[in-house]
Amino acid sequence: MRKLLLHVCCAPCLIVPFSEFSKEFDITLFFYNPNIHPIKEYKERLKTLREYSKTLNVPLIIGEYNYKSYFFNVSYPYRFKERCIFCYQIRMNETGRMATKVGFQFFSTTLLYSPYQEHDKLVRIAEFVAKEYNLTFIYKDFRNRYREGVERSKELSMYRQKYCGCIFSEFERYGGKLVR
Template identity: 30%
Template sequence: MNLGDDSVLEYEQIQGMFEKGQKINYDLVLQKLVQKWQDEARRPKILLHSCCAPCSTYTLEYLTQFADVTVYYDNPNIHPRMEYERRKLVQEQFITDFNAQTGNQVTFVSATYEPSKWLEVVRDLKDAPEGGARCQLCYNYRLDRVAQKAQEWQFDYFGSALTISPHKNAQIINRLGLDVQHMYDVSYLPSDFKKRGGYRRSVQMCAEYDVYRQCYCGCLFAARQQGVDLKRINREATAFVKQHQNDNFDQITYQAD
């Protein structure tokens, strides 16, 4: 499997690395890309979209061996607002604890919470089943936003921790990311972080770091379809935020050049 000399990988190029009709192994593509970085003695900068701390656990453990990573928390799909704030705080705490235990310097930046803009994109698919067309629009919306910021801040790659979830279709996420990169001057990072025990390791790390694991993706429509008690979620999230609202995470805040 030859990645070539260009840092920008195209879908057709990746598809050609595998037998006709064979499912693309994006984890293997990432491994080959990492080997290329090592051969070139380079440590790229990655802006990694993360929806929550659990998805970032093993993802950061793996990537920080080879790259400098900044977590970009941009999740206007999360409802209610206090649950969004709780997951943000948990993400910041995990990065702080991860850095302290590993000696890494992962940084963090949070986008403005704008659920109305997200709703404009997906409202016509509010009744679509989980994992279907609405989710694809949601993936694409957030990948586009992280790519835009990665270009603005001059990162080498943008990517997403979403592929660690067994409930998310890595084939779709990667295809969307490879398409989005054409809109910006930044490369997409192919991945399937759940592979090679990645998801299992993420569960272990959540226990090790005492990380809150949510019971739904965050989307209002998915929560309703799954019968999630959003009133209870809001009460618990509100109590958590009140308890931690003065926590200081300035030491992990990303400073754009």
């Protein structure tokens, strides 16, 4: 069976993509999300993913939590307005690098599941990364199954976060609006 490195943002977002991708691929999960803050949030998401990956009996690679580099790079004023794009770039680039390192030809991401992501921009970035690393990006639009995944994650009593992970997103959700 073909091997797929699947970038995972969190366990709840893995449910639907895993159910589909596992029909065609032998999957290894890759958790690389230096955007997730604070550290307590990062640890909670990782803990939930570790538990869920064990129930799925699927390997999990944990990337470096390079939060200092993330903040340094996203804090530039010219980059701040496009911080989501930058965030996709660093996560997809690291996924491509890791896929090459572990000898996989295919990669994808659970970010395709969320209706709250900038889907078209994410896909363009992932396709660019695929060309750079001579890989194949596997695209599937899971947004129409978002509610299904939410309900299943609740049935499984998974930790469910209320923002994408970056501190700026949390502020926008709970404290006000930032200028983009």
